[in-house]
Amino acid sequence: MHEIFEPGRRIPVIDETEVLVAGGGIAGIAAALAAARNGARVTLVEKEYALGGMATLGLITIFLPLCDGMGQQVVYGIGEELLRLSITYGAEADYPGAWLDGGSAQERRAQRFKVRYNPHMFAMLAEKLLRENGVSILYGSYICAADVQDGRIAHVIVENKSGRGAIKVKNVVDCSGDADVCKLAGEDTYTNPEGNGLANWYYYYTNGEVKLNMFGLADVVPDPEIHMTDPDEVERLASIGEMRFSGVDGIQLSEAVQIAHGKMFDDILKRRATFSDLVPVTVSGIPLVRMSRRLRGRYELSEADVGRKLPDSVGMTGDWCRCGPTYEIPFSALVGGRIRNLIAAGRIISTSDAVWNVTRVIPPSAVSGQAAGTAAAMFSDFDNCSIPALQERLLGQRVKLHMDQKMD
Ligand SMILES: Cc1cc2nc3c(=O)[nH]c(=O)nc-3n(C[C@H](O)[C@H](O)[C@H](O)COP(=O)(O)OP(=O)(O)OC[C@H]3O[C@@H](n4cnc5c(N)ncnc54)[C@H](O)[C@@H]3O)c2cc1C
Structure with missing residues (x-):
């Protein structure tokens, strides 16, 4: 291949933040909200000019189930909050009356807790919510490089109308849907061979x-x-x-x-x-991509984990296409082994190929987003952080970690 050499150049440091959230899809919205509510200064960088990613700009307007298909809710916390937010001004279809209007156990078994929403209303409501929570949103900015020093990302480089700029960071949550920051920072990643x-x-x-x-x-x-x-x-x-x-x-x-x-x-x-x-x-204003590239994390969530209690669980999900199976999402599926201040969320977390199809959809993306954003606000080194402290914080924010955990 013919190549040219791009000369080194000086890049202005345009901002400094505690938690940089890369990408403003469902995972990014949840991560930014969680990090801000847990006291961090948060900057969300998004290449488009609206929030929601696939779920709004891609017109994927089906909020898949928060339940296990057997009448039990498994996704709570920000996942449920976003579902309710999406239909603040009415559902487009599939209103889950059995769940939102106090249906009986039998009615909940017969209707899954999912809904169809309007993408434009949801995008505007999500933006309003993040702004009200103090998140700084930088639109129109493509993350194109990571400045890694001693196993940590020191700066994230963005390109926008002003040219290139560097943002100094404490932690980064990769919610790009394609593990872009993981790849740019040299973290271990895996690309879907099926396309x-x-x-x-x-x-x-x-x-x-x-x-x-x-x-x-x-x-x-x-x-x-x-x-x-x-x-x-x-x-x-x-x-x-x-x-x-x-x-x-x-x-x-x-x-x-x-x-x-x-x-x-x-x-x-x-x-x-x-x-x-x-x-x-x-x-649809963006390419519709299901499974492109994901993190190869410390743990790969697989079908063997159906119904298993995992010691480092940071949330749960059901299976959108099957009634019954549930998964706990472990912290070790959100972090890799190379970059100590980088954590992943959304459709890029570390799973087997089969389970990728489960964790890539809207509810589990909100779950991993909330967990990653909370962790990013609490710690500065994901190699050395207290999982019990993170779990306690998540429990206090209405996250279900284990199937046997009673919820109100
Ligand atoms: C055809 C199709 C049908 C689907 N159907 C459903 C369904 O019915 N229900 C359901 O729940 N899910 C469905 N999904 C899956 C679901 O919509 C997404 O996987 C889910 O919303 C995951 O969100 P995410 O935040 O991880 O990623 P994304 O929604 O992809 O968000 C990533 C965000 O990061 C931004 N970004 C990416 N790279 C960069 C960069 N380098 N710099 C700056 N910003 C960047 C993007 O612009 C985007 O806003 C479907 C997906 C597809 C493709």
């Missing part, structure tokens, strides 16, 4: 209604009546799913997005042949 299938969700208007089209792959438990008997649906899913992309190759990602746009456009024209007034009203 990602194309998807491009969009809202459209027709016949007096605005509806969501989960165009491409969707994380909904397949409804046999729709997916297996509708030949158009089968054909549509097959046609958009032919390309795989890693999510961490810039040129390939750009190409994948353009192919998805083309297929979405064809889909819109096809639907207009039947519904002539149909127009798209919002299309």
